[in-house]
Structure formats: C-alpha cells, structure tokens
Amino acid sequence: MTAFTALLARDMRIAIRVGGGALMGALFFLIVVTMMPFAVGPDLNLLARIGPAILWLGALLASLLALDRLFATDHEDGSLDLLMMGRMPLELAIAGKGLAHWLTTGLPLVVISPVLGLMLNVELKALGAVALTLAAGTPALTFIGLIGAALSVALRRGGLLLAVLVLPLTIPVLIFGVAAANAAILGGAAFGPPFTILCALSLASLVIGPFAAAAALRFGLE
Amino acid sequence: MALIDLANPTRFLRLVDRVLPWLAAATLIVFAFGLFQAMHAPDDYQQGATVKIMFLHVPAAWLGMMGWTLMSAAALGTLVWRHPLADVAGKAAAPLGAAFTFICLVTGSLWGRPTWGTYWVWDARLTSMLVLLLLYLGVIALYWTAEDPNRGSRAAAVLTLVGALNLPIIKFSVDWWNTLHQPASILRMGGSAIDNSILIPLLTMAVAFTLLFFTLHLAAMRNEILRRRVRTMQMMQAQALAEAAT
Amino acid sequence: MQLSAENLTCERGGRTVFSGLSFTVAGGEALTITGRNGAGKSSLLRMLAGLVRVADGRLVLSGGEAEATIAEQAHYLGHQDALKSSLSVRENLAFWTAYLGGAAEAVPAALEAVGLAPLASLPAAYLSAGQRRRLSIARLVAVRRPIWLLDEPTSALDVQSQDRLAGLMQTHLAGGGIIVAATHGPIGLAAPRELRLGQ
Numbered sequence: 102m103t104a105f106t107a108l109l110a111r112d113m114r115i116a117i118r119v120g121g122g123a124l125m126g127a128l129f130f131l132i133v134v135t136m137m138p139f140a141v142g143p144d145l146n147l148l149a150r151i152g153p154a155i156l157w158l159g160a161l162l163a164s165l166l167a168l169d170r171l172f173a174t175d176h177e178d179g180s181l182d183l184l185m186m187g188r189m190p191l192e193l194a195i196a197g198k199g200l201a202h203w204l205t206t207g208l209p210l211v212v213i214s215p216v217l218g219l220m221l222n223v224e225l226k227a228l229g230a231v232a233l234t235l236a237a238g239t240p241a242l243t244f245i246g247l248i249g250a251a252l253s254v255a256l257r258r259g260g261l262l263l264a265v266l267v268l269p270l271t272i273p274v275l276i277f278g279v280a281a282a283n284a285a286i287l288g289g290a291a292f293g294p295p296f297t298i299l300c301a302l303s304l305a306s307l308v309i310g311p312f313a314a315a316a317a318l319r320f321g322l323e
Numbered sequence: 324m325a326l327i328d329l330a331n332p333t334r335f336l337r338l339v340d341r342v343l344p345w346l347a348a349a350t351l352i353v354f355a356f357g358l359f360q361a362m363h364a365p366d367d368y369q370q371g372a373t374v375k376i377m378f379l380h381v382p383a384a385w386l387g388m389m390g391w392t393l394m395s396a397a398a399l400g401t402l403v404w405r406h407p408l409a410d411v412a413g414k415a416a417a418p419l420g421a422a423f424t425f426i427c428l429v430t431g432s433l434w435g436r437p438t439w440g441t442y443w444v445w446d447a448r449l450t451s452m453l454v455l456l457l458l459y460l461g462v463i464a465l466y467w468t469a470e471d472p473n474r475g476s477r478a479a480a481v482l483t484l485v486g487a488l489n490l491p492i493i494k495f496s497v498d499w500w501n502t503l504h505q506p507a508s509i510l511r512m513g514g515s516a517i518d519n520s521i522l523i524p525l526l527t528m529a530v531a532f533t534l535l536f537f538t539l540h541l542a543a544m545r546n547e548i549l550r551r552r553v554r555t556m557q558m559m560q561a562q563a564l565a566e567a568a569t
Numbered sequence: 570m571q572l573s574a575e576n577l578t579c580e581r582g583g584r585t586v587f588s589g590l591s592f593t594v595a596g597g598e599a600l601t602i603t604g605r606n607g608a609g610k611s612s613l614l615r616m617l618a619g620l621v622r623v624a625d626g627r628l629v630l631s632g633g634e635a636e637a638t639i640a641e642q643a644h645y646l647g648h649q650d651a652l653k654s655s656l657s658v659r660e661n662l663a664f665w666t667a668y669l670g671g672a673a674e675a676v677p678a679a680l681e682a683v684g685l686a687p688l689a690s691l692p693a694a695y696l697s698a699g700q701r702r703r704l705s706i707a708r709l710v711a712v713r714r715p716i717w718l719l720d721e722p723t724s725a726l727d728v729q730s731q732d733r734l735a736g737l738m739q740t741h742l743a744g745g746g747i748i749v750a751a752t753h754g755p756i757g758l759a760a761p762r763e764l765r766l767g768q
Contacts (some may be wrong), residue, residue, distance in 0.1 A: 107667035111656070118655040119468070128460050135453060139500060143445030179649025182620050186640045188670045219432075220443045561695035564687050 104189040105197050112201030116167070126163045126206040127213050133159040134217045145222040152221035153231055153282035157275055159217070160210045160235055161242055161268075167206045168246040169263055171198060172254040172318070181254075181318070191318065196311040199247050207239035223286065230285030230292065234299060238278040241303040244310030245270045251314035255321020274302050330407045332548050339545045346538045353531040360524035376434040378524055382532040383427035387455060390420020390536070394462070395487040398480035408544070410476030411551075413483060414466045415543035419536055421459035427452050447501040451494050458486045472551060570596035570632035570715060572617075572639070572747055578625035579612050586612050588625070592764055596632065596715070599738070599748040599761040608767030610751035611648070614718045617749060618645040633715060643716035644669075644709045648724075650701045654694035658685055661693050662707050671712030679711035683733065698725040706734060709741075717741060719750040723757075731757060 117123060137155045138148060148155075175181040184194050214235050215228040223231060249267035253259055277299040284291035361378040393416045400409025431449050432442045443449070462479050469475020571593055578588040586609035594600045602610045615621040617628065619640030630639050652661050663676050680686045683703040688696070696704065702725045709717060717738070723731045735757025738748055742758075750756060 104668045104670065107664050111653070111660075111664045114660070115653055115655055125464060125468075128457075128464065131460075132457055135457060138445045138450075139497075143450075143501065145441065145444065148445075177649075178653070179647050179651040180653075182615075182618070182645060182647060182649075183651050183665065184668070185620065186618060186643065186645060187668050188637075188641055189668070222441055222443065557691060558695050561688060561691050561697075561700075 104187055105193060108184075108189075108194055108197040109201050112198055113205055116201065116205040123205045123209045126167055127209040129166055130159045130163040130210050130213065131217065133162055134221065137221075149222040149224070152218060152223040153227075153234075153286065154279050155221060156214055156217060156223075156231060156235070157238075157279050157282065160207075160214070160239060161271060161275060163210055164207055164239060164242040165246060165264055165267065167202060168243070168250045168267070169253075169259065171202060171247070171250045173250075173259065176254050185318070191315040192311040195247060195251070195314045195318075196244075196307070199244050199310060202246075203240050203243040207243050208236075210239060211236045227282070227286040231282045234278050234281045234285070234296065237281075237296065237299050237303055238274050241274045241299075241306040242271055244303075244306040245274070247310045247314040248317065251317035251321075255317045257321075274299065274306075277302065332408065335408060336545055336548060339541050343538065343541055343545075346534065346541065350531060350534040350538050353527065353534055357524060357527035357531045360527055364524045365520055373434060373437050376430050377521075378528045380427055380430040380434060381525060382529040383423045383430060384452060385529060386532050386536055387420055387424035387427050387452065387459075389533070390416050390423060391455065391459070391483070391487060391490065393540075394420065394483045398483040398487075401476060401480040402484070408548075410473070410480065411544050411547045412540075413480060414472075414476060415540055415547055417459060417463050417466060417479075419539055419543065421456060421463060423532070423536070424452055424456045424459060428456060445501075447498045450501070451497045454493050454497065455490065458490075462486070472554070570630070570745065570747065572716065572749075573629045573631070574617075574626065575629070576626035577613070577616065577623065577628065579609060579616055579621060580624045581612055581621070585624075587766055590626070590766075594747050594749060594762075596745040596747060597742050599742060599750065599758045600764055601756070601758070601761045602749065602751040602764050602766060603753070604766035610766055611720050613766070614645070614720050614749065614751055615647075617716075618643055618718050620645070630716075639716065642714055643718050644712070644714045646705055646709065646717070646719045646722055648720055650705045652693045652696075652701055652704060654692065657690050657692055658696070658704060659689040661704060662711060665708045666711040669708070669712045669714070675711040679707040682710045682737065683707045684730070699727055699730060702726055703730055703733075706737065710737060715746050717746060717748045717750075719748065719752075719756075721752055722750060723752070723754075 134155055137151075137159075141147060141151070172181060175184060185191055187194065211232055214232045218228045218231055219225075246263070246267050248270070249263040252266055253263045256262070277295045280295035281292055281299055284295060357378070361375055364375065364378075366372050366374065394413045397409045397413035397416065400406040401413065428449065431452070435444060435449075436442050462482055465479045465482055466475055469478065572595075573591075573593040575591050576588075577590040579586040579590075590613070592600065602613060604610055612621055616623060617639065619638060628639060630642070633639075633642050651665070656664070659676065659680065662679060663673065666673065666676055666679075677686065677689075680689055683706050685700065685703055685707065688700070693701070693704070702722075706722070722734060726734065738756075738758060742748060748758070748761075750758075750761075
C-alpha cells in the first residue's frame with residue numbers, strides 16, 4: 102500500500118469509527134435545512150425559490166464542521182510531526198487528508214441533498230442538477246477549508262477562526278454553485294457557464310489548497 | 324419478579340431468551356390480524372384507498388412518541404434511581420423510536436403526494452415529527468460517539484429529559500408558527516370522522532406495532548448487554564497482558 | 570555516514586534557547602543530550618528532525634541518500650506517541666510503516682520485537698502508557714532509517730522494556746546507525762558521548 106492510500110484509508114477509517122463518522126455532517130445538514138422554514142415560513146413557493154441557496158449554505162456550514170479537527174487531532178497526538186517526516190511530499194499528504202474529508206463529509210451531503218431538496222419543494226427534475234452542483238462544489242469547500250484548518254493549527258487557535266478565515270474564500274464557490282442550481286431549475290442553456298466555472302474553481306482548489314496548507318503548517322513550525 | 328431482580332444482567336438475559344420467541348410470535352399474529360382488517364376496511368370517499376396509509380402512519384407516530392416517553396423513564400432510572408439496566412433500555416429504545424418516527428414521516432409524505440400534490444408540506448404535525456426525529460438522531464449521536472458507555476449514557480439521559488421537557492414547548496411553537504402563515508389549502512390528514520370500521524383496524528395495528536417495538540427493544544437490549552461484555556473482556560485481556568511477563 | 574551540526578542556534582517564542590552549538594555523530598555512534606528542563610534538549614531533537622527552523626548555523630548529513638533530507642532519513646520518537654485510539658495496535662503500526670516507506674511484512678516482526686504481538690488486534694485505546702510507548706518504538710523497528718532521534722525514550726517503560734529498548738539500540742548502532750537521544754538518566758547505551766546543554 103502506498104503512503105497516499107495508507108493515509109487516505111487511515112483517515113477514512115478514523116472518521117467512520119469516531120464521532121458518528123459520515124452521518125454527523127449529513128445530520129447537521131438536515132438540521133440546518135430544517136431550521137430555514139422556521140425562519141422564513143412554510144410558504145412552499147418561497148422555499149422552492151430559495152431552496153438551492155438553503156442547500157448550498159447548509160452544505161457549506163456542514164463541510165466546515167469536520168474541518169476543525171482535521172489537523173488539530175494529528176497535532177495533538179504528535180502524528181503531524183511524523184506526517185511531515187515521510188517520504189511523500191507534505192502537499193500530497195494534505196491532499197490525501199482532504200480527499201478523505203470530502204469522501205466522509207462532502208459526499209454524504211451530496212447523497213442526501215435530493216431528499217432535503219424534496220422537503221424544500223425543489224422541483225423533481227432539478228434535484229439531480231442541484232446534487233450535481235454540490236458534487237462539483239463540495240471538493241472546493243473541503244480543499245479551501247484545508248487552508249483555514251492548517252492556519253488555525255499553525256496559529257494555535259481553534260473554533261471560529263477557521264470559519265472566519267475560510268468563509269470569505271468560499272464566496273465564489275457559493276455564487277456559482279447557487280447560480281448553476283437555479284439555472285437548472287429554470288431549465289435551458291444557462292446551466293453550462295456557471296457549472297463549468299464551478300468545476301474550474303474546484304480543480305484549482307485541489308492544487309492551491311494543499312500547497313497553501315502545507316506552507317501554513319511549515320510556517321507554524323517553531 | 325420485582326424490577327430490582329431484573330437489574331442483574333444475566334438474569335435479564337435469561338428472561339429475554341425465554342420471553343422473546345413468544346413476543347415475536349404474538350407480534351406476527353396480531354400483524355396478520357391487523358393487516359387483514361386493514362385491507363377490508365372501507366375506502367375514504369375523498370381519498371380512496373390511499374387513506375389506508377393511515378394504518379401505518381398513525382401507529383408509527385404514536386410509537387415515535389412512546390419511544391421518547393420510554394427513553395425518559397429510562398433516563399430517570401439512570402439518573403435518579405441508578406437502575407443498572409436503565410441506560411441499556413434507553414440506548415436500545417432510541418434507534419427504534421427514531422425508526423418509527425422516520426416511518427411516520429415517510430408514510431406521511433407518500434400519503435400527502437396524491438392529496439396535496441407535493442411530497443412534503445411544512446404543516447404543524449409533520450414538522451413536529453421532524454423535530455422529534457432530529458432530537459432522536461441527536462441522542463443517538465450522543466450514545467454512539469461516547470467512548471465510555473457509562474458516561475455517554477448519563478449525558479444522553481440528561482439530553483433525553485431536556486428533550487422531554489422541550490417537546491411540548493416545541494409542539495406549541497410549531498403549531499403557532501404554522502398559524503402565522505396561512506397555508507395555501509386546508510390540509511386534513513385525519514380524513515373523515517373515525518368510526519369503528521376504521522378505528523378497530525387502527526387499534527389492532529397500533530397493538531401490533533407496539534408488540535413489534537417491544538420485541539425489537541428486548542432483542543436490542545440483549546445485544547447491548549453482550550456488546551458491553553465484549554468490551555469489558557477486551558479491557559481485561561489488555562490488562563492481563565500488561566501485567567503478565569512477556 | 571556522519572551527521573554534523575555547525576554553530577546551531579535555536580529560537581523559540583522569541584527567546585534564544587541555545588546558540589553556537591556544534592557536534593558530530595558518526596555512523597555506529599550514539600550521542601546523549603543532557604541538561605536541565607528547558608535547556609533545549611527537545612528543541613535540538615526537533616531541529617534535527619526538521620520540525621523546528623534552524624535560526625542560524627548548518628546541519629549536514631554526509632554519506633546518506635543524496636536526494637533526501639535529514640528528516641526523511643530519521644525516526645523521531647517524541648513525547649507523544651502518534652497513536653490513534655480508534656485503530657487497533659496492528660493498524661496503527663501498519664499505517665506508519667506504510668506511510669514512512671517500510672514494508673508491510675515487517676509489521677508482525679516489529680510487534681514481536683517489542684512484545685506486543687498478543688495485543689495486535691486490540692484497540693489502541695486499551696493500552697497502558699508503557700504499551701503505547703512500546704508501540705511507538707515498534708515503528709523504529711518496522712521501518713529502517715539510519716538516524717534515530719529519541720526524546721526521553723525510556724519514560725513510561727518498565728525495566729524489562731528498557732532492556733529490550735537497549736537491545737534494539739545496540740542492534741541499530743551495530744548496523745551503522747546513528748542515535749541522538751535526550752535523556753535525564755542512563756538509557757542502556759555503553760558509554761555514549763554526552764552533550765550537555767544549558768551551560
């Protein structure tokens with residue numbers, strides 16, 4: 102087993118065994134989406150119109166949750182030291198951790214988004230498209246989040262710092278994600294451009310995220 | 324047999340082994356009876372045969388709420404009387420209550436589709452059930468993420484009681500929230516007035532569901548006791564190996 | 570193989586922990602670092618492991634792999650054990666073996682060498698402090714790296730485990746390896762050279 106797959110397997114195994122694993126993020130997503138109608142009212146037409154936005158915000162917040170502990174647990178038990186002494190470049194190791202995070206947190210969000218879309222009266226034909234935009238966009242949320250997670254470990258600060266650092270960086274992903282989802286509901290060719298930009302953002306984050314996070318971790322070395 | 328006698332896990336396990344087959348058989352019989360009655364019940368003049376989803380939906384709702392009541396009693400047993408099996412009872416009841424609440428929501432959704440045209444509306448009853456499901460999932464998360472079962476059970480017991488106190492408040496708020504926003508159409512889930520031809524199958528199904536709940540509950544309690552024994556044995560093994568000269 | 574430090578300076582939290590430190594360690598040799606608490610023993614080891622920035626001075630490894638850094642050719646045994654409680658003993662060791670470039674076949678022998686073979690399937694959460702330490706040491710056995718950086722390696726170990734560790738260290742030195750160990754007392758090496766910090 103290569104170092105990359107070993108790290109990926111380990112992180113996924115831990116995520117699944119500890120703290121409810123994949124389901125916790127999905128549960129939080131469900132709760133956030135449930136709370137929206139309490140705030141805006143049960144008018145189905147209104148909910149249908151803002152449904153994609155609610156789904157995207159919920160996915161964003163749920164993704165952010167598990168990121169907090171991504172590097173912190175390794176830092177606390179001394180694993181981070183050893184991860185930096187491997188043969189594999191640190192950037193690749195971080196990408197592995199990011200992939201594990203997306204598979205155990207982001208992907209479940211994508212999977213249950215159709216059910217939640219149903220509750221928000223999103224049209225059936227659009228449910229698949231909304232899930233597709235989430236599938237394309239949640240990797241970006243994870244990999245941009247890596248940067249914040251690394252910075253908060255490097256600076257020895259936890260909690261809301263991560264959210265404060267990461268959320269502004271995810272604004273483009275949110276904009277194009279919701280735009281693509283709305284375009285899917287209205288139908289027609291308007292889906293293409295925002296969706297491709299969303300994919301581009303995700304692909305760019307796959308590279309920028311690990312490099313920036315590795316730099317942050319090294320910078321945090323005393 | 325006094326309740327305190329059941330406090331001994333081994334005796335409890337023996338009791339479960341004796342009682343469970345009978346309970347399971349009774350469940351099957353009453354279910355067969357109830358389904359037969361349900362199939363022969365008259366159709367609703369408005370909704371047709373779909374009204375028969377009620378025979379699943381309403382008992383599931385009752386059991387969802389009964390589950391939380393059972394968990395609250397177990398929580399009191401854990402925190403106040405420190406009955407040894409109370410936390411096992413609570414932990415075993417949580418997924419069952421959640422499952423029945425989930426069945427209630429799904430059947431309600433399927434029932435609503437031909438009636439309302441959508442799979443989901445945010446009406447007071449369904450929404451209350453949804454919040455109940457979220458509370459269940461929260462307690463389950465608490466039980467399963469605690470590394471030490473004893474500490475996790477006490478935390479879950481506290482959350483259960485807080486939830487029990489909160490549920491009437493939540494129900495009231497959700498009802499009030501629903502009246503603030505006039506729904507597009509008046510939704511009635513009860514159908515026409517309940518008369519005997521509907522009531523009797525409904526009650527039979529409710530009894531069947533309750534028997535099912537307790538069958539599964541006892542089996543789940545047995546599983547949990549055995550699971551804890553495995554954990555204890557693993558810990559003893561680790562201890563023994565640590566002390567033995569290697 | 571030779572590890573040489575020239576004029577090393579370390580700064581942590583704004584203050585200079587040590588400066589102008591120079592030493593060499595050759596293959597087959599052991600160096601113990603002693604000194605009072607806060608003198609910089611751990612910082613020096615972490616600097617050798619590449620985990621602390623070299624503020625001034627040079628660290629040179631000659632005779633090792635040309636393209637690899639010192640960190641990639643060293644094992645670091647710090648105060649923490651780098652173990653995950655939710656994984657079993659075997660899974661923990663297998664992960665580090667794979668990550669650090671060792672062979673999977675080496676895992677059972679490494680567990681045997683530290684006496685943890687009977688506990689292989691047990692979740693790491695059930696281990697005592699001494700057993701966790703031994704599992705960390707197993708990592709050094711499972712993956713061959715020439716340099717061992719040990720920070721108080723005998724802490725939490727009972728006498729038998731300390732003897733076992735001493736045996737492993739002797740084997741490592743006999744094979745041409747380098748050991749740099751920070752310690753408060755003797756760790757079972759026959760007359761190692763000593764570097765005293767904090768004077």
